[in-house]
Amino acid sequence: MEVVVGQLFTGLSLGSILLLAALGLALTFGQMGVINMAHGEFIMAGCYTTYVVQQVFSSAGVSLLVGFLVGGALGAALEMGLIRWMYHRPLDTLLVTFGVGLVLQQLARDIFGAPAKNVLVPEWLSGGVTILDAVVPKTRIFILVLAVVAVTVLAIVLKTTPLGRRIRAVVQNRDLAETSGVSSRFTDISTFFIGSGLAGVAGVALTLIGSTSPTIGQSYLIDAFLVVVIGGLGQIKGTVIAAFALGLLNSFIEYSTTASIAKVIVFVIIVIFLQVRPQGLFTVRTRSLA
Numbered sequence: 546m547e548v549v550v551g552q553l554f555t556g557l558s559l560g561s562i563l564l565l566a567a568l569g570l571a572l573t574f575g576q577m578g579v580i581n582m583a584h585g586e587f588i589m590a591g592c593y594t595t596y597v598v599q600q601v602f603s604s605a606g607v608s609l610l611v612g613f614l615v616g617g618a619l620g621a622a623l624e625m626g627l628i629r630w631m632y633h634r635p636l637d638t639l640l641v642t643f644g645v646g647l648v649l650q651q652l653a654r655d656i657f658g659a660p661a662k663n664v665l666v667p668e669w670l671s672g673g674v675t676i677l678d679a680v681v682p683k684t685r686i687f688i689l690v691l692a693v694v695a696v697t698v699l700a701i702v703l704k705t706t707p708l709g710r711r712i713r714a715v716v717q718n719r720d721l722a723e724t725s726g727v728s729s730r731f732t733d734i735s736t737f738f739i740g741s742g743l744a745g746v747a748g749v750a751l752t753l754i755g756s757t758s759p760t761i762g763q764s765y766l767i768d769a770f771l772v773v774v775i776g777g778l779g780q781i782k783g784t785v786i787a788a789f790a791l792g793l794l795n796s797f798i799e800y801s802t803t804a805s806i807a808k809v810i811v812f813v814i815i816v817i818f819l820q821v822r823p824q825g826l827f828t829v830r831t832r833s834l835a
Contacts, residue, residue, distance in 0.1 A: 560792025565747035569740035585762025591748020620741020777825030
């Protein structure tokens with residue numbers, strides 16, 4: 546039982562990280578159709594933001610807020626500077642954002658150096674909690690709670706606020722939304738800001754379980770894209786289910802094999818699943834993708 550509980554929370558923790566990383570992509574890629582290969586660097590920016598903020602403040606709340614704002618600002622700048630000219634040109638956006646990601650990685654090396662940076666875990670998150678004879682680190686519990694809060698807040702914003710309604714209107718039918726008085730430019734920028742800000746929050750969470758390096762975001766980028774595809778493009782509930790499913794699957798397979806073999810097995814399972822259900826867990830119901 547101790548082993549099962551331990552692997553369960555390890556899987557939930559990994560799933561939480563994947564969920565935080567994929568939530569932003571669920572907006573920018575799933576709903577807007579933009580392949581943003583610099584999304585991993587926005588995660589990296591959140592990590593380094595935490596490292597910088599910790600030099601002044603020790604509050605995790607401050608790091609989360611600043612990480613969200615930094616990630617969001619980078620995303621908004623990318624949309625206004627480059628992406629706005631490349632909508633409906635997926636190959637161009639893929640190549641351009643890949644280049645932007647490389648630039649951001651080099652910028653991080655120039656500013657912080659190549660060696661990995663470690664962020665001190667707040668004292669109130671040190672140690673663990675015993676659950677059914679298994680010791681679960683408080684950091685992993687915090688990341689799980691953070692992921693649940695992020696999903697809840699995003700769902701509320703999309704379903705109940707004027708901004709959320711504008712985002713859904715533009716996704717469903719951009720031309721009709723514009724004739725109804727909705728500013729698609731403001732909506733596009735806002736969507737990128739929120740999606741990239743969530744990547745920054747994912748970066749803050751990553752500092753609790755490992756060191757920070759210029760390439761840390763690339764370690765989670767492909768998995769985040771897979772989560773969005775498996776869940777169904779633009780489907781937040783599908784993203785949640787897919788993230789935790791992949792996290793748990795990887796955790797239990799890795800326990801009985803190795804990390805490398807577990808990655809291969811999980812990837813094979815994903816390929817088989819997409820062969821059976823290429824649209825993902827849930828089907829997108831938007832006119833723009835119909």
